[in-house]
Amino acid sequence: MNRIVAATSFSFVVTQLDVTVVNVALPHIASSLSVQVSGLQWVVDAYTLPFAVFMLSAGVLGDRYGSRRTYLMGLAIFAAASLACGLAPNVSTLIAARAAQGAGAALLIPSSLALLNHAAANDHKIRAHAVGLWTAAGSVAIAAGPVVGGLMVAAMGWRSIFLINLPLCIVGAVLTFQSVSSTTHTDTTHHLDPLGQLLAILALTGLTCSVIEFRPLGMHHPLVIGGATLAMFAGIAFYFAETKSAEPMLPFGLFGLPNFSPSVVFGTIVNLTFYGTIFVLSLYLQQARGYSALGTGLAYLPLMSTFIVSNVASGVVAARTGPRLPMIAGAVATLAGFAMLSRLGPATSYFAMLLPFIVLPAGMGFAVPAMTAAVLSSVDRRRSGTASAVLNAARQTGGAIGVAVFGALVGSTSQQIVQGLKTASLISAALLLVASIVAWRFIRRTHQRVEISDRIEIQLD
Numbered sequence: 199m200n201r202i203v204a205a206t207s208f209s210f211v212v213t214q215l216d217v218t219v220v221n222v223a224l225p226h227i228a229s230s231l232s233v234q235v236s237g238l239q240w241v242v243d244a245y246t247l248p249f250a251v252f253m254l255s256a257g258v259l260g261d262r263y264g265s266r267r268t269y270l271m272g273l274a275i276f277a278a279a280s281l282a283c284g285l286a287p288n289v290s291t292l293i294a295a296r297a298a299q300g301a302g303a304a305l306l307i308p309s310s311l312a313l314l315n316h317a318a319a320n321d322h323k324i325r326a327h328a329v330g331l332w333t334a335a336g337s338v339a340i341a342a343g344p345v346v347g348g349l350m351v352a353a354m355g356w357r358s359i360f361l362i363n364l365p366l367c368i369v370g371a372v373l374t375f376q377s378v379s380s381t382t383h384t385d386t387t388h389h390l391d392p393l394g395q396l397l398a399i400l401a402l403t404g405l406t407c408s409v410i411e412f413r414p415l416g417m418h419h420p421l422v423i424g425g426a427t428l429a430m431f432a433g434i435a436f437y438f439a440e441t442k443s444a445e446p447m448l449p450f451g452l453f454g455l456p457n458f459s460p461s462v463v464f465g466t467i468v469n470l471t472f473y474g475t476i477f478v479l480s481l482y483l484q485q486a487r488g489y490s491a492l493g494t495g496l497a498y499l500p501l502m503s504t505f506i507v508s509n510v511a512s513g514v515v516a517a518r519t520g521p522r523l524p525m526i527a528g529a530v531a532t533l534a535g536f537a538m539l540s541r542l543g544p545a546t547s548y549f550a551m552l553l554p555f556i557v558l559p560a561g562m563g564f565a566v567p568a569m570t571a572a573v574l575s576s577v578d579r580r581r582s583g584t585a586s587a588v589l590n591a592a593r594q595t596g597g598a599i600g601v602a603v604f605g606a607l608v609g610s611t612s613q614q615i616v617q618g619l620k621t622a623s624l625i626s627a628a629l630l631l632v633a634s635i636v637a638w639r640f641i642r643r644t645h646q647r648v649e650i651s652d653r654i655e656i657q658l659d
Contacts, residue, residue, distance in 0.1 A: 201377035202317045207335035208370030209269065209306035212276060212363050216245060216299060217473075218343030218502065221480040222495050223356040230356060231289045235481070239410045239605040242477060243598045244293045247406060248300030250594030251398050254447040254587050256308045258390055265312040266378050272305030273367045273374075280363035308587065313378055344502065348495025391447040397436035398447070402595060404428030409602040452588060457521075457576035460640035461569050462589055464525060466596035467633040468562060468569075471536065471626035474600025475619075478608055479539075482619045486544060486612040497548060501555045508563030521568035521575070522641040528565025529634035532558055533627045540623035544616050572641055 224238050233241070260268040279298035286292035350358045408425030415422055440446040453459045483489040483497055508528075515524045535558025542551060570589070577585045604625075608618030 201373060202313065205370055205373035205377050206269070206310035206313050208366055208373070209272065209303075209310045211335050211339040212280075212366050212370075213249075213303040213306060214339040215343045215346070216303070216360075216363070218339075218498070219347035219350075219359045220245070221476055222344050222347040222491050222498075223351050223359050224477075224480055225484045226351055226356040226491060227289075227292070231286075231292065233289045234414065235605055235608055235610065236410050236414050237289050237293075238481075239477070239601055240293045241289070241296055242473075242601045243406055243410070244296040245300040245303070246473075246594055246598040246601070247399075247402055248297050249303045250591045250598060251395065251402060252301050252304035253308070253591045253594065254398075255390055255395055256304045256587075258447075259305065260309045260312050262390075265309045266374065268305055269309040269313060269378075270371060270374060272302045272309060273371050274302075275299075276302030276306065277364055277367035280360045280367070283360035284357040307590075317378070344495035344498035345492075346495070348490070348492035351491035391440075391443055391445060393439050394436060394443060394447040397432050397439055400432035401429050401436055402598070404430075404432060406598055406602045409599070409606060413606045448588065448591075452577065452585060455576045456642055457572040457640075458585070460636045461521075461572045461576070462592045463636055464529070464569050464633050465566070465589055465593045467629050468532070468566060468596070469593040470596035470600035470603075471532075471629050472562060472600070473597035474602075474604035475536070475539070475622050475626055477601045478604050478615070478619050478622045481608060481615050482542070486615040486619075497551070497555070500552060501559050504556055504559040505563040508560045509567055512564045512567040515564075516568040516571050520642075521572035522637060524568035525565050525572070525637040525641060526634050528561045528563070528568065529630050529637060531561025531564065533561075533630035533634065535559075535561055536623045536627040536630060540620045540627070542616070542619060542623075544612060569637075 220242060224241070227233060227241060228235075228238055231237075256268070276299055279295050279302055282295035283292055283299065286295055347359050350362065404425040404427070406425075408422050408429065411419065411422050411425065417423075436448075437450075440448050440450060453462070480494060483494045484491070489497060512524050512528070535554045538554035538557065542554075573585050573589050604618070604622040607621050608615045
């Protein structure tokens, strides 16, 4: 079992590394490939958008073709795309390769968890232990990513942060071949939803394009107008297509269940504010404050590592009080962290940054597991996989929109970056106030216990 955990954990490690590592490398990518802020936004969002959109269909692929085969396919796509990122001669190639990485990541996460469930053979204790180790690997990757990325960028350049994925994917594939048996049983009763998939891609890409290109091109530019128009019509068509489909990729019936819709709204706000602000904060530390890549990675260490402690504390509190209290408390604490972040200036000392760097992730890490428990308590256990996919797709989409919107707030000068960080932090604080009100008003005071394995599964996908 430990070998299976090790094999599947590589997927979580590489997908999480590519979230935190890239932010540290953004100024170096900009300098090397002559990229403006809008191009950097696409470098980040080109990974997040396919990750979000294809997540809903990845589970069906695993059911139809086998989780082991789907997992290895995801590793192969991710490795090939990482090689393309590392060798990219220009920003267009890099963005395209990042999109392929996101598609590979979408295949990896659901199939790796399915392999763990299969290996546990319905033994609840073994399953909880296995998924706990799996999530621990991801947490370590999140915390270590900025530091590792800073070291690699300083020593070998920004391309190395993508090339490091190659040996990780190879080791993961070898362990999978050696320790995971082939899953011959497939479920052909579930079908893909190609129309819904296409419309979702068009809607999200059009929205992201219009937001990212709004500042450099202006609101009257055909690309901006076209992106917004495409997003609107594709979104409307997606809604009608999904309501008419016998097997939709997004089952809207879930949103009528207690706790589900408010939890999805809550999670979307959390990801939008966090990933959007981290994008701007990386530019602030390196371009406005002059931090090196390694210095930025070390500065992020409290921000990332605090998540681990607060996640554990949230699980304990949610099990005793239900999800409502920790969701509200976590949102309020995160709000306070963003408010403190808005006070950073062009000469703020790192000691003054330290408090928001601790408070912000502490609040967020306290809220998210409780939010996940609220989602699981609202659906039948047989539908927990679908609920997990919907929640995580919404959160990934929120992160992509956050990078697009907050990135549009900053310019190329230090003063513009500082002002952009201030504005992004204040917007985030306001949105977290909305999230806390949503939790207070709509989350039920349920004391239903949810197994740690399921809670973390949704939280960290």
